[in-house]
Amino acid sequence: MNVKDNYKKYTAPTYAKVDTVLLGGGNGELYAEDSVNFIDFGSGIAVNSLGCNNEEWVNAVCDQVKKAVHFSNYYYNQPTAILSETLVKRSGLGKVFFSNSGAEANECAIKCARKYSFDRYGEGRYEIVTLKNSFHGRTIATLSATGQDAMHTYFMPFTEGFLYAEPNDFDDFKNKVTKKTCAFMLELIQGEGGVNVMDKAYVKNVYEYCKANDILLIIDEIQTGVGRTGKLFCYQHYGILPDIVSLAKGLAGGIPIGATLFGEKVQDVLTAGTHGTTFGGNPLAAAGANAVLAQIDDKLMDEVIKKSDYIKSELKDCKNIKSISGMGFMLGIETDNYADVMKKCFDRGLLVLSAKTKIRLLPPLTISYETLSEGLKILKEVIG
C-alpha cells in the first residue's frame, strides 16, 4: 500500500498535508518512512506534552488498557476520580467535566455560561464577548465564538450571540458588553491567531470588571494549558482565578480528551440531563492524563522557562527575525516568508508549525538541551 495515495483517494481533503509518512517517535524526535528522522518542535500541535513513548506514560496507559479502556459515565472509575481531584486541587477551581476535544470543552463552557445566566437572570442574557483573531474550535458554536471573519462562511446559520472585541483593548471590551452579556471568553496567548500575548494590565482590568458585573470569565487554555507556558495553567502568570477554564490538547499526552473546569460559582450549573458525553473522560484518557500531570512539577516548569530563555538567546542574533512572542514553550517567530522557512526546515529534518504568518514552536515539555540545540542550529541557518 502507498500511504499517501491511499489518503488522497479515501480521506476527505481537509488538510494541506506535509509530505511525510510518520511511523513513530521519541522525546522531541519523529521517525518517518524511508529512514528519515525529524526533530519535532511541534508536539503534534501541543498534544504530545511528554514527546512520544515517554516511559512512565506508556506504562500507565498500557496498564490501563489491560484493565479496561472504557466504562460508561453512568458508573464510577478510579483513574477519572484521581484526575478530577488533581485538576481541581491544582487549578483552585471547584469541579470538572470531561469530554474528548478542545471544541467540546469550549462548547461545554458556553453551555455552562448560558445556563448559569438563565438560572439566575432568566431568558435573554446570553451574549458572549470573545476576541478578534481568536480560535475556539470547529463546531458551529465554537466557530461562532472564533473572532475571525474567514471562519464565518459556508456553514450559515451560525450560533448567534457572540461579539468580538479588539485584543488588549479594555475600552473596546467594555463597548461590546451590553445588559445581555453573560461571559467573556479568551485565550491568554492566542495560539492559531499568531502567538499574541495578552497584557497583564488588560487581563487584570477585564477580570475585575467581569467580577463586578457577574460576567463569567472563561479562559481557553486548550493550547496554553498543561505546562505549555511554564506554569500548569497560563492564568497563573496573571494572578487571576477564572470562572471557567477549558483544556484539551496536551492533557492526556496524545489520547483524545477535553476538560472544562468550573469555579465555585458555576460548579453545579450543569446538572443530570443537561450535559453529557459517551466517551468523555474514560479511564484510558484519564490514565494518560494522570501520567502527564504527575510529571508537570516545579522542576519541569523551571526547565521549560530556562529552555525557553535558551531558545530566545540562541535566536537573538538572527538578523531576519523581527520579533519573538509567547511564553515558555509556546513561541512565535516573526520573519519574512514563513512558508519558505517551514519548507527548508522540513528538508533539513526539523518540523516547525506556523500561526498566521509566524513560525510557531511548541516543543515537547521534556525535550533535552541536546535535541533542542540540534533543532535550533537548523532553524538559525534557515532563517539567517
Ligand SMILES: *Cc1c(COP(=O)(O)O)cnc(C)c1O
Ligand atoms: C486547538 C484549539 C481548540 C480546538 O481544539 P480541538 O481539539 O481541535 O477541537 C480550541 N481552542 C484553542 C485555543 C486551541 O488551540
